[in-house]
Every structure is written in C-alpha cells, then in structure tokens.
Amino acid sequence: MSGAHIRLAAGRLLNLVLDKRRTLDDAMAADDAFKALDGSDRAFARAIASSALRHLGWIDRGVSPFLSRPLSATGAEIRALIRAGAAQIWFMDVPPHAAVSETVEAARLWSPARSGGGFVNAALRRVSESGSPARSLSPLALWPDWLASRLGSAYGRQTAEALALAQLEEPGLHLSPKADGARVAAATGGTLRPDGAIDITSGAVETLPGYAAGEWWVQDAAARIPARLLSPQPGERILDLCAAPGGKTLQLAAAGAEVTALDRSRPRLERLKENLARTGLHAEVIVGDGEAWKAPAPFPKILLDAPCSALGTLRRHPEGAWIKTEADVTRFPAVQARLLAAATDMLAPGGTLVYCVCTPVPAEGVEIVEAAIATGQLKRAPVLASEIPGFEPSLTPAGDVLTLPAAGRQHDAFYIARLTRPA
Numbered sequence: 443m444s445g446a447h448i449r450l451a452a453g454r455l456l457n458l459v460l461d462k463r464r465t466l467d468d469a470m471a472a473d474d475a476f477k478a479l480d481g482s483d484r485a486f487a488r489a490i491a492s493s494a495l496r497h498l499g500w501i502d503r504g505v506s507p508f509l510s511r512p513l514s515a516t517g518a519e520i521r522a523l524i525r526a527g528a529a530q531i532w533f534m535d536v537p538p539h540a541a542v543s544e545t546v547e548a549a550r551l552w553s554p555a556r557s558g559g560g561f562v563n564a565a566l567r568r569v570s571e572s573g574s575p576a577r578s579l580s581p582l583a584l585w586p587d588w589l590a591s592r593l594g595s596a597y598g599r600q601t602a603e604a605l606a607l608a609q610l611e612e613p614g615l616h617l618s619p620k621a622d623g624a625r626v627a628a629a630t631g632g633t634l635r636p637d638g639a640i641d642i643t644s645g646a647v648e649t650l651p652g653y654a655a656g657e658w659w660v661q662d663a664a665a666r667i668p669a670r671l672l673s674p675q676p677g678e679r680i681l682d683l684c685a686a687p688g689g690k691t692l693q694l695a696a697a698g699a700e701v702t703a704l705d706r707s708r709p710r711l712e713r714l715k716e717n718l719a720r721t722g723l724h725a726e727v728i729v730g731d732g733e734a735w736k737a738p739a740p741f742p743k744i745l746l747d748a749p750c751s752a753l754g755t756l757r758r759h760p761e762g763a764w765i766k767t768e769a770d771v772t773r774f775p776a777v778q779a780r781l782l783a784a785a786t787d788m789l790a791p792g793g794t795l796v797y798c799v800c801t802p803v804p805a806e807g808v809e810i811v812e813a814a815i816a817t818g819q820l821k822r823a824p825v826l827a828s829e830i831p832g833f834e835p836s837l838t839p840a841g842d843v844l845t846l847p848a849a850g851r852q853h854d855a856f857y858i859a860r861l862t863r864p865a
Contacts (some may be wrong), residue, residue, distance in 0.1 A: 446547035448483050449526055451476040452490035453555070456522040459495065459784075463765040464505050466491060495760040496530035496610050497576075499584040501528045504575030508568035508816050510561075515758055520558035522649035523549055527566040538570035565807070581606040588768040596804050597846070605802065605846055605855070609756040614852035615642040617650075618661035618689060620721055626658050636832035638670075639663035656721035658768065661689035664845040664853040667830060668798040669693035671860050672743050681741040682725075683732045683785055688714030690745055691725050697742075701725035704735055740790035748778040750799035750806050754855030757847065771803060778810045786819050794823065796859040800847060807857030811842070820861040829836070 455476055457686035458469035470488065471474055477694020479487055494501060502513055505528050513521055523545050545566060549559040575583075581603040582590040582618050594602040617640040619626040622635055629651040632640040640658070641840055642650070668689040674680055676698030682691045684742055685703035687710050694701045695718070703725045705711050709729055718725060728735070733748075751771040782797055789795050797814075799806050827834045836845045843858040 444547075446551055447475070447492070448479065448487045449523070449545045449548035450551050450674075451479055451484075451487040451525045451590070453519065453522040453545075453552065454564045455487065455491040456494055456516055457523055459491070459761045460498075460522070460525075460764055463520045465759065465765070466495065466761050473528055474571060490534065491528050492523045492760065493533050495764070497529060497533050497584065498525065498760075498764060499586070500575045500579050501525050503579060503583055504528065504532065504570060504572075507564060508565050508572075508583030511832055514563070517554065517558060519552055519555035520549065520562060521559075523552075523555055523562050524565050528569050529563065531566065531570050532574040532576070542566040542570055542642035545678055547678070558768055583608065585763050591769075592768075592803060596802070601846065608847040608851070609760055609854070611757060613758040615647070616640065616661060616666075616853075617642060617658040618657045618666055618693060620656065620692075620723070626652055626733055630658075635663060637666060637830070639662055639666055654720070654754065656723075659689060659692055659717055659721065661693075662854045664833070665689055665800070665858045666693060667833065667843060667845070667856065668745055668796045668858050669697075671796050671825060671829060672794060673859065674699040674743070678743060679741055681737065681744045681785075681788060683744060683746045683781065684725075684748060686714055688717055690747060692717060692723055694723060694745070695723040695725050696721075702728065702741075704728045704730050704732060706731050732781050735784075737788040738821075740793065741788055742790050742793045742797045744785050744789050744793070746781060746795065746797050747786045748781050748797065748799050748806075750774050750778065750801045751803060754800040754845075754847075754857075757852075757854070771806075775805050775810060777814065778806055782810060782814050786863060788816065789859050789863045791863055793863050795820065795861045795863070796858065797861060798856055800854050800856050802855040802857065803846065806857070807844070808838075811859045811861070814861070818864075821861055821862040823862045825858070 454473050455469045458464045459466055527541050527545035530536035531538050540790055544774045546559050546563045547563050549555040552627045584606045623638050627634040632641055632642045674694045674697035676844040678699045680694050682699050682701055682703045684705055685691045686707050691703040693703055708729050715727055751774055752762055785795055827837050836843050838844055845853055845856045847853055847855055
C-alpha cells in the first residue's frame with residue numbers, strides 16, 4: 443500500500459476514536475482501510491494513531507495558531523488528518539515532506555476530506571516549520587482540562603505532571619507465571635521482577651514460549667497485587683467479583699483456591715474461560731450482576747475489582763482521557779459504593795476483602811473505602827511494605843497501595859485497599 447493509504451487508515455482510526463468514542467482496539471477491528479493494510483504498513487498506521495492520541499492535548503494546542511478557523515470547527519475527517527500529520531512531524535521523526543505530502547494525498551483518497559486538502563496542506567506546512575509544542579507546554583496540557591484539574595488537585599502539580607508524562611512511554615508487557623517464574627523468564631527471554639511478574643520487551647504474545655502450554659498469561663504487574671494481598675490458600679473459597687477478563691481469577695486459581703468468578707459481561711467471561719482452558723486452571727464462572735447476585739454461603743475472602751474510569755491505563759489506552767467525559771467519571775463512585783456494600787454482605791465475619799480500581803481518581807478509590815469504613819461494617823487491614831516487593835514506594839500512610847506510574851516505572855495506576863469484616 444502507498445504511504446497515503448497508511449495515513450488514510452491512521453486518520454480513519456482517529457476519527458472513529460475521537461469523534462465516535464470508540465476505543466483504539468475497537469476502531470482497528472472495525473475499520474476496513476486499516477484491515478486492508480499488511481504487516482509493517484498496518485503497524486505504522488497504528489503507531490501514527492497511537493502517537494496522536496498520546497500527544498493529543500499538545501497537538502491540538504500546538505496546531506491552533508496555524509489554522510484559519512478553530513480545530514473544533516473543522517470537519518471531523520480533516521481534523522483527524524491534521525492530527526495524524528502533526529504527530530508524524532513533531533513526535534515520530536517522519537521526514538516533514540513525506541508527512542505533509544502523504545497526509546494531503548490521504549485527504550484526496552477520503553471523500554469527506556477531499557475538499558479540505560488545501561487546508562490540510564497549509565496547516566501541516568506550518569507545523570513542519572515550527573518546533574514541537576513539547577518545548578513550551580506543560581505536561582498537564584496533554585490531558586483535557588477537567589482531568590488535569592482533578593489530578594492536579596488530588597496529587598499536586600509535580601506528581602500529576604509525572605503521571606501525564608508517563609503516558610508518553612510505550613507500554614511494556616508483563617507476564618504472570620502459572621508456577622515457576624524463573625523458568626518462564628528464562629524461556630521467554632524476559633526479566634523476573636521482585637513482585638513475581640516478568641518483563642518482556644518484544645515479541646507477539648502467541649509466539650512466545652509457553653503460551654500454548656498455558657504456562658503464563660498477560661497481566662500488568664500492578665494488577666497482580668490485589669490477588670496476592672488476599673494470600674490465597676489451597677482449597678480456600680474466594681469470590682472474584684467483576685472478574686473479567688480474568689487475570690486475577692487465574693492468579694487465585696493457580697494458588698489452589700476454589701474460585702467463583704462473577705461478571706455481568708458474558709463476552710468478557712468467554713475470554714476468561716478460554717484462558718482457564720489454556721492454562722488448565724479451574725474456576726466456577728457465573729454471569730451475573732454483582733449488586734444483585736446472592737452468594738449461596740458467605741465467602742471468607744472476596745476480591746472486588748470494581749468498574750471504574752480506567753484512567754490508570756492511559757499508557758496502554760491513551761484514548762481513555764478523550765473518549766470519557768467528566769460526567770462519565772462522576773457516575774462511577776455510586777456504582778462502586780453499591781458493589782462494595784454488596785460484597786460486604788457476602789463476606790463472612792472475620793473475612794478479608796480487597797477493593798481495587800485501575801484509576802488514580804480519589805473519588806473512585808480511597809473515598810469509597812473511607813465511606814465504607816465509616817459505616818462500621820469494614821475496617822482497614824493495612825498492607826505492609828514487605829507484601830509488595832518492588833512497589834514499596836506505592837504504600838500510602840494509611841496502609842493502602844497507590845501504584846502511580848512515572849517515567850521509567852512501567853505499570854498501570856491502581857488503588858488497592860485491604861479490608862476485613864469484624865467477627
């Protein structure tokens with residue numbers, strides 16, 4: 443395929459994500475122009491779209507002075523191509539003449555953008571003559587204003603800026619071993635971390651040694667902490683509430699626990715069943731609403747990975763900051779509080795419950811937990827630094843865990859609290 447077809451595919455992906463609010467993965471699965479590309483061409487189109495999403499706040503602010511009308515007033519398809527072109531020039535080291543000419547040609551191939559070829563050309567030529575906006579803009583400008591304000595207020599400007607810059611790094615790949623982590627690391631060429639996860643730098647997942655044999659599964663290192671804090675024992679009944687896609691279920695089952703995995707999403711539970719079959723592990727898998735499902739008997743241990751804004755996964759899903767609105771984020775705490783109350787009702791007296799969310803937003807994490815503790819039905823069981831090797835700096839003064847990523851620290855942002863029900 444020509445370079446113009448690659449830019450066309452990248453522009454179409456950005457249009458689907460930013461104007462139709464699809465995830466990048468969904469957009470790639472749906473777009474025919476992207477699927478028509480092969481091998482390295484497809485990888486390049488994805489890289490352009492991903493770079494544009496990672497740097498979107500900077501790009502939109504940076505191109506604004508070069509446009510005769512606001513970017514928001516520009517046709518969606520033309521806007522997508524300008525963003526794709528600016529990403530190539532400012533953040534991908536693509537030769538400017540190639541980025542400009544091929545992106546302008548992509549406009550001619552895309553009927554809704556065809557009339558805007560001259561506008562795209564003029565904008566990108568000015569982009570190519572200017573320096574990157576990274577030199578003058580704050581890292582917080584990478585995000586929508588509402589998100590920068592929320593996280594800046596929660597953690598202070600310096601920490602929020604570090605969190606924003608962390609999303610610019612390409613995400614690493616972590617494997618969770620079924621048994622012998624050292625052996626899996628040696629076989630895959632990975633590095634065994636202190637927390638037991640394995641860092642992998644390259645390679646398609648399905649081609650790595652041990653995949654077909656079920657010796658490991660893909661799971662972010664921070665996402666491994668909640669299950670480990672339950673200290674699962676052989677034969678112990680554990681409820682994994684909101685279990686899909688199932689990495690934590692696999693951890694608990696690998697420890698020998700009798701796991702009940704509950705989730706309301708049947709398609710996502712199918713993926714869990716596939717991984718259980720591949721790894722030879724067992725769990726009872728139930729499609730159900732965690733707020734309404736009734737346990738046949740109280741569980742001594744429960745893991746609740748509550749639905750959330752997922753703003754802790756921006757390194758892997760940079761579109762998350764842009765396809766969610768502040769209103770979307772605001773609706774989660776009520777759901778999380780109800781699920782935590784339902785989980786508490788299913789927890790045996792003296793039992794342990796781990797609550798976690800893959801977001802750094804306090805309203806979805808510590809504020810939910812503190813409200814539950816205030817009812818008197820739960821109390822905090824503080825986590826010790828020795829229980830989270832490699833993540834000791836993530837321990838909060840209250841004894842919770844907050845795994846804020848930063849430059850060079852490859853993991854998602856998780857909030858995790860361990861709670862007990864008084865006997």
